[in-house]
Amino acid sequence: MFKYALQRIFYMFFVFMIITFMSFVLIRMLPLPALAPNDPHTEILEIRREALGYNKPYLEQFWIFIRGIVTKWDWGTSEKLYIGRDVWQVFVEKLPASMIVNFYSILWTIPVGIAFGIAAALKKNTWVDYTISTLTMVVISVPSFVYAFLIQYLLCFKWRLFPFVMKAGTDYFSWDMFVSIVPPILALSFGVIAGFCRTTRAELTEVLTSEFMLLARTKGLTKTQATVRHALRNCFVVVVPAIFGEFIGIIGGSLIIERIFSIPGVGNLTINAINGLDYNIFMLSTCFYTAIGLAAGLVVDISYGFIDPRIRMGSKK
Amino acid sequence: MEYEKIPAEKFRFVQENEKLHDKELQTKARGFFADAMIRFGKNKSSVIATWILLALALFSIISPIISPYSIWDKDQIYLNYAPYIPGIADSGLGIFDGARTLNSQNETSMNFWRGISEETGRNPVIRTLGEHETTVRDHGRDVVRTTYDIEVNFYYAKGILYRTLTYEEFDKIQAWQNETGIQVIYPYVEQKDINGISDNPNIWYKVNSKGAAQLDANGNFIPMYSTRTEIQGREYNSIRIPSDPGNYIYSYAKSGAVQCRVCYYNYYIYLNGHEPMFIMGTNAMGQDIFCGIGVGARFSILFAIFVSAINLTIGAVYGALQGYYGGWVDMLLDRISDILSGVPFVVVTTLFQLHLAKRVGIVPSFLFAFVLTGWIGMAALTRRQFYRFKGQEFILAARTLGASDWRLMFKHIFPNGIGSIITSCALVIPGVIGSETSMTYLGIVDLSSFAGTTIGTLLSQGNAVVTTAPHAVLYPSIFLGLLMICFNLFGNGLRDAFNPTTRGVDD
Numbered sequence: 141m142f143k144y145a146l147q148r149i150f151y152m153f154f155v156f157m158i159i160t161f162m163s164f165v166l167i168r169m170l171p172l173p174a175l176a177p178n179d180p181h182t183e184i185l186e187i188r189r190e191a192l193g194y195n196k197p198y199l200e201q202f203w204i205f206i207r208g209i210v211t212k213w214d215w216g217t218s219e220k221l222y223i224g225r226d227v228w229q230v231f232v233e234k235l236p237a238s239m240i241v242n243f244y245s246i247l248w249t250i251p252v253g254i255a256f257g258i259a260a261a262l263k264k265n266t267w268v269d270y271t272i273s274t275l276t277m278v279v280i281s282v283p284s285f286v287y288a289f290l291i292q293y294l295l296c297f298k299w300r301l302f303p304f305v306m307k308a309g310t311d312y313f314s315w316d317m318f319v320s321i322v323p324p325i326l327a328l329s330f331g332v333i334a335g336f337c338r339t340t341r342a343e344l345t346e347v348l349t350s351e352f353m354l355l356a357r358t359k360g361l362t363k364t365q366a367t368v369r370h371a372l373r374n375c376f377v378v379v380v381p382a383i384f385g386e387f388i389g390i391i392g393g394s395l396i397i398e399r400i401f402s403i404p405g406v407g408n409l410t411i412n413a414i415n416g417l418d419y420n421i422f423m424l425s426t427c428f429y430t431a432i433g434l435a436a437g438l439v440v441d442i443s444y445g446f447i448d449p450r451i452r453m454g455s456k457k
Numbered sequence: 458m459e460y461e462k463i464p465a466e467k468f469r470f471v472q473e474n475e476k477l478h479d480k481e482l483q484t485k486a487r488g489f490f491a492d493a494m495i496r497f498g499k500n501k502s503s504v505i506a507t508w509i510l511l512a513l514a515l516f517s518i519i520s521p522i523i524s525p526y527s528i529w530d531k532d533q534i535y536l537n538y539a540p541y542i543p544g545i546a547d548s549g550l551g552i553f554d555g556a557r558t559l560n561s562q563n564e565t566s567m568n569f570w571r572g573i574s575e576e577t578g579r580n581p582v583i584r585t586l587g588e589h590e591t592t593v594r595d596h597g598r599d600v601v602r603t604t605y606d607i608e609v610n611f612y613y614a615k616g617i618l619y620r621t622l623t624y625e626e627f628d629k630i631q632a633w634q635n636e637t638g639i640q641v642i643y644p645y646v647e648q649k650d651i652n653g654i655s656d657n658p659n660i661w662y663k664v665n666s667k668g669a670a671q672l673d674a675n676g677n678f679i680p681m682y683s684t685r686t687e688i689q690g691r692e693y694n695s696i697r698i699p700s701d702p703g704n705y706i707y708s709y710a711k712s713g714a715v716q717c718r719v720c721y722y723n724y725y726i727y728l729n730g731h732e733p734m735f736i737m738g739t740n741a742m743g744q745d746i747f748c749g750i751g752v753g754a755r756f757s758i759l760f761a762i763f764v765s766a767i768n769l770t771i772g773a774v775y776g777a778l779q780g781y782y783g784g785w786v787d788m789l790l791d792r793i794s795d796i797l798s799g800v801p802f803v804v805v806t807t808l809f810q811l812h813l814a815k816r817v818g819i820v821p822s823f824l825f826a827f828v829l830t831g832w833i834g835m836a837a838l839t840r841r842q843f844y845r846f847k848g849q850e851f852i853l854a855a856r857t858l859g860a861s862d863w864r865l866m867f868k869h870i871f872p873n874g875i876g877s878i879i880t881s882c883a884l885v886i887p888g889v890i891g892s893e894t895s896m897t898y899l900g901i902v903d904l905s906s907f908a909g910t911t912i913g914t915l916l917s918q919g920n921a922v923v924t925t926a927p928h929a930v931l932y933p934s935i936f937l938g939l940l941m942i943c944f945n946l947f948g949n950g951l952r953d954a955f956n957p958t959t960r961g962v963d964d
Contacts, residue, residue, distance in 0.1 A: 159799050166808045281945040282938045283891050285898060285916065289923065289930050297924050304924075395803065396895055400920060411899055414807050422807070429801040 145442050152434045156427075163426045164205060165198045167419050173220060181224040188217050216420035221412055227420045231406065231428070235391065238398065238405030240312050242390040245325045249332040250383055256333065257340025262367070264345060272337060279334035288327035288400045295323055305402035324401040328394060332386065339382055343375040350374075377448040381440040388436040493876065496954040503950020506943040513940050514758065520751030525734055528752045528909030532743035534618070534721055535733060537926035538611050543732045546610065553736070556583055556608040557925070563604050568670040570609065572678060573616040573659055576643060576698075577720045581614035582607050612722060612733055616659040617643055620719040624691060627708060627715050631695040633727055640696045641723045644682040644705040645716075651681055658718050683709075691715045738928040741918040742910075746929060749910045750936050756908040757940075760820075761889035764827045769882050771828065772835025777866045779836065780843025787840075794833045805829055806896055823902050827889060838881055842874025876955030883951045887944035894937060912937050 172194070175182040193204045208214035215227040222230050260272040279287075295301045307320040347353070348371050356366040391406075398407035406425065413421035487495075497503060521528065541555035562570075574580035587606040592599050622630070630641050648655050652666045662678035663671045673679050682705045690708035697705065708715035725733055737746040775794075779787045806826040813822035846852065847870060855869050896902045897913030904911050912933050919930030 155796050155799050158796050163800070163804060163808065166812065170811055277945065277949075278942055281887065281942040283894060283941060285895075286934045286938045289916070289920065289934055293923055293927055293930075297927075395899060399899060410803065411901070414803075414901055417811075426801065426804045429804065430799055433801060434799050 141445055144445065148438055148442060152438050156430060156434055159430050160427055161202055163430075164202050164423065167423055167426075168194075168198060168201055170419065173417050173419070175219065179223065184224060185217065185219055192216070215424045218418055218421055220416045220418040221421065222418075227424050230421065231409065231424055234404060234406045234409045236310070236312055237306065237403050238407060239391050240317075241306075241321050241324050241397075241403060241405070242328065242394075244318075244321065245328040246332055246386050246390065249329045250336055250386065253333040253336025254340050254379060256337040258344060258372070260337065260341045261344035261348060264348075269341075273341070276334045276337050276341075279330045280338065283396075284327060284331050284394070285396050285400060287330055288324075288397055291323050291327050292400065295326075306404065308404075321401075321403070324397050324403055327397050327400070336379070336382065340375060340379055343378045344371060347371045347374045377444070380447055381443040384443050385436040385440040388432060388439055391432060489876070493951075493954040497950050500950045500953060503946050503953075506946030506950065509939065510943040510947055513754065513936070513943065516936075517751045517754035517758065521748045521755075524736065524745050524748035524751070525729075525731055526745040526748050528744060528748055530744065532725075532733075532739060534615060534743070535612065535725075535735070535739050536743050537741055537922050537929055538735065538739045539926065539928050540738045541610075541612055541733060541735050543734060551583075554583055554608075555610045555612045555735075555738075557611050558586065558606065558608050560606045561589070561604045562607055563602065565667070565669040567605060567607075568672075569659065569668075570607075570614070572662055572670065573614065575678065576659075576661055577613070577616060577722070579613040579720075579722060581609050581611075581616070583610050584608050615721045617661075617718045618721045618724075619658045619716055620724070621711065621714050621716050622708075623714050627691050627717070630724075630727060631693065634695040638696070639723050639726060640698070641719055641727050642693075642695070642707050643718045643720060644698060644701065644707055645688070645690060645709050645718055646681055647683045647688060647709075650683070661718075682706075737932045738926065740910075740915060740929050741922060744910060746915065746932055749915050750912065750933055752909045753911040753913075753915060753933075754936065754940065756904065756911055757890045757893055758886075760824070760893060761886045764824060764831060764889045765882050765885045767824075767828050768831040768835055768885065769878070772832035773839050773871070773878065775832060776836035776839025776841075777843060777871065780840040781847060781862065781866050781870070783844075794836060797830050798833045800830065802826070802830065802892060803896075803899075803901065806901055810902055818907070819902065819904060820907050823893075823896070823904070827892070831885070831889070834885070835878070835881065838878060839871075839874065842877065843870055846870045846873050877952070880948060880952040880955050883948035884945065887941050887948065890937075890944070891941065 172189070175185055192208075193201045196204075205216075208216075213228060215231075218225050218227050218230060256272050256276075260269045260276075263269050292304070296304050302323050303320045305320070306324070307317050309317070311317055348367070353366055353371060356370050357363070361369070395407040395411060397403070398405045399411060402408070406428065409421060410425040410429075412418075413425060539555045539557055540553050542553040545552060546554035559566075570580075570582050574582070585605055585607050589604045589606075591602050591604070593602055594600075627642075633639075634641055644661070646658075646661050651660050651662075651664050652668075654660055654664065654668055657668065660668065661680060661682060663681055665671055670678060680700060682701075684704045685706050686704070688706060689710050690706045691710065693707040695707075697703070708717045722733070735745050735747065737750065740746050740749065775790065779790045806823065809822040809826040809829075810819070813825065843866075852865060852869055855865055860869065894911070894913040894916070897904055897911045898917045899913075900917060903914070905914055915933040916930055916937070919926070919933060923930050
């Protein structure tokens, strides 16, 4: 098991390096943005570019890039949006805003989603199940920004309960800040609730009809006992890895929700970097999102093995 | 009974002179697809979804035809205006009247609306919603101030605009006025007569320096129109306003052209040949949203179908190779798809746009972005199907008969898995529409020069003005929401119909 995890981590690193290399070359192939002629930063930026080997072959540039990251954690300098500032510093400043919104959102949505899923599975083919399933289907189908608009219009504009955009400042745990991020939290929540509800319902329905449940009932367990001790545990083999994956996704934020509610997070930074052609920030964002995606997949896969000893990961047949 | 000595003549042949046949099947043969369609028909929600889907598709085809505008018509003045249909607006039903609610309108504002109404004959105030009286202490006295909450027809409320016209155009409008009897050009008012107010062409009456109307003893406006003696303008021989004693001037000469006060609503009729009719209002670009949704949806749906078809083909071939050959081919191809699926979609789209948009166009480079990673799911599915079927006896039989690899793959294995492959395609389409909308919403891809507009662009424009013009985001949202729900229901229905065993697993 441990060996398998190591293998997977190594493999993930390999994939990550290839993707980074490809994106790196593609980004460096783009024409460089012109620097303002009379800006005091221009000279420095030009020296920076020279040092980063912008005129050398791509492989050598990549080597300089990687060496800079490994030795000095140097991700380059912003050339457009935050002229002259270290890209990593800018990035780290933006992280908490994204994380806090996502964190609050999954904190309450995962339990609620699972609860709805359990309710639907236990009351299968009754109106409870039909209502929950229909709502789940609707919420999953409709893109998140549609109900983000709804929330913004109703809660922020019509009823004036919350501010339109996230409060400025870095006091992430103050009450004012919390109130100001309720709308984006809600907008993010629906999708997560529906996702977990669907997974839980599908899994639990299958477990409830399996034969060991019949055995549990025949040996004298009540329905509650059998459900809690046998069905739920087995259903969580699938649900828990999904929770882990969701937690990894916290730091990623959401591009669209951050855009709508003007959250100064990494998603917004990425979009600004793309539209403003700030290549160094874009490169960092690319690495960041790639790493998150790969890590989430990895954690989900490995956690299967830890949670359910019957699943032997990576073993030969 | 004696069995042993039955005489020979008691025996006769069952079928001496006839051929023996199996009985012909009385029931009608039912193929795989027909069977699936019958199951699909039994699924009520999917059938309803299919009808709604067809209705939405029909909408996207006919809305640009019904709408008097094309997507390239961009009005400069009517921006973010609410839905308006002239005939229905006059009926007083409270719908399609271009209304926007204005709160706390004081005396000055109410007179302003009255001024527009009296001059142009088009009353912008539809109805009064509420009246508030507040007592303010002013200069040691209690003064009662009344404010009103009103609904205003913004198309009328634009009222009069300054327009600089060439002499030919001025004459043309006059001729048109005489022909139709609709007055476009109104008497000129000099700024010095209205306390130097230069940015409000709607004021034609005596005002104080704050722009508040100064009424005469009877509560009527005091007109401040310029007369012929004061300023020089172009000769005017068309409709004159009723109170005109004959010496009002209708234009003001300005270096080879004339400046006029033009009633925009009527000027609009002159320009377009019809009254404004925006069934779902206008957006920030002055485009008709009704037409925009149709145009955007048409693009989205066609694009999604096209993308799905390409991804289906690539994915099927790729997955077939993986699944059929297995071993190191499978390994290698799997690594490639692993790497590709690790690249975030935003990054792919952006890089393709930056590199290829100038060379091959925006839409093809957007298409490539979808194709680069979109087929991976399909390939995985096909691969699974191949692993499931390739070890079975009928494949062995076909192989023994000498079928080639290609024939085995696409004649014997692939048709067995086609049900689940088709249905996943139906679920891929809404996914593509969703991603496409997100990317255009975020502005990473701008398709408006190619397609006119897209749902994502409409949403993005509407989002900026959600407080003042909620209709601009409401209608595209509803359309998109419905489209996505119906596509998903339709896809789920198809899946259940083709694979009855998976029914209800995750719907």
